[in-house]
Amino acid sequence: MDVPFFWVDAFATTALAGNPLALVPDADALPDETMRAIAREFNQSETTFLVRPDRPGADHRLRSFTPAGVEVFGAGHNAMGAWIWLARSGRLDPGRDTFVQQIGDELLQVRVSGRSESGVEVSMEQSAPRFLGRVEDRVALAAVLGLDVEDLAGDRLAEVASTGAEHLLVPVRNIEAVDAAQPDTAGLRKLLADAGAEGCYLYTVDLDPVAGVSAYARFFNPTVGIVEDPATGTAAGPLAAVLVRDGLVHDHARIIIEQGRKLGRPSRIGLSVDGPLVTITGTGVVAAEGVLHL
Template identity: 35%
Template sequence: MAEFQFQQVDVFSSEPTKGNPVAVVVGADALTTEQMAAFANWTNLSETTFLLRSTTPDADYKVRIFTPQTELPFAGHPTLGSCHAWLATGGQPRGDTIIQECGLGLVPVRSQNGCLAFAAPTLQRSGSVEPFLLRRVADGLKISFSSIRAAAWTDNGPGWLSIMLGSRKEVLALEPDYAALSDLSIGVIGPWDTLQDGKQAQFEVRAFAMSCGVNEDPVTGSLNAGLAQWLIGSGLAPEHYIASQGTRLGRAGRVHVDQEDGKIWIGGVTNTLVTGVLRL
């Protein structure tokens, strides 16, 4: 039986327990894929990650990301939580920007103003959604087809298909038929009304990741990255905004989106809430 450093990191909220937790196993090179998958299934968090030595001189470390059911090439809040744990356990970046290696390739991560932020990776699939599929999404979300203001593929690994509704209220009212959409991962976004909702954020987001084994993810970096690329690129969102997520789950997620020099950065506050030793 081997021992490994372990952290559980809360991501995308300055309030403890109000973000999205990720379990991080540090120095996990000795673990097999089967052991990683079994531990991720046991934690039953939306994602569990394993920090490894990089396999390329261009990266500072490598991460493998597992849901309770499958391995992902990339995910957002696990990227920030894993980087937080790597730094907290003595990781030293080689340059001003930390470079993470994952299944999707190399992902830059930076620290700024008390937050970590990753550069949104290139979308694996973008563009319009087939009308028959969009109608199926509307039926599964129990909304009228006409209430969908815009839609696009925003897939950067988990398979995201995203739609925009007319308001935060519409987003929060959704009661999906998860079984009817079990093979899909759907992101939903709607604008805040400054008079009714306040000014703490500009958009409300929900992430229904059934195809990854998670009905609703509390706060989702990969989805927000894809949403930002779609919405900013099509003029539906400004270059700088804050997205709220997790409200229906009792969370207070805040995702900071910034486009700078052609790159979109997805950031938020990260805090370690649990440290310990894993024995496997």
């Protein structure tokens, strides 16, 4: 069996930036174990498979796996890259700009604009925000992140929030503290399990307002085998909701989170929050294609 695949750099305007996604279209014939094996082969933070939807009203169904074989849900770069490819490959009705994606059992709206050779912009709805509890042991939290307690933000606690995936959002003092983090994988995995979270989003809002960035972040997810991710839509969504809830951003329709700089893959994730509606926006490019011979 020959299985075509594509490489999409999401949250990027040029190749070799943003967050790379391995994408396998027309994957209905692949058993789950083969999907997991392909995800291990690509060894990217996520590999997405496009399959036929099984819920009425959905245009496309997405299934995403990590290198550890864990299926993950939520609309982040895994979905962003898939829709960028769908738009660039001519698979979307040119008379429409709004579509519905199925991820797990959820149906989420997608808007595709700017379908041209110069680029595609995709906006996706995420699930309504949920705020699921705080982590109060600052000493233990700092230790597993490889930081001093003084590096954590003094006026706010870390908390678990979700717009489709539960992540621990950890506020720290400044960019230097974000970049200094060196998590202890085993310790962070246990802390996340105890907190009921999947990944850890370390961030600061201590930024120059002239830069137009609302927060600077790094993402670690040892629970599903991701050491560090350069652009994480499923973590940026709940962070945007927290920033709006706490009055840390003034323009709820234009929230920008920068991520990936430490990995040499700078990414900017655009978001808007309107009550329970969180929308994530980004661009991307199809950087490569090939065929798996199975």
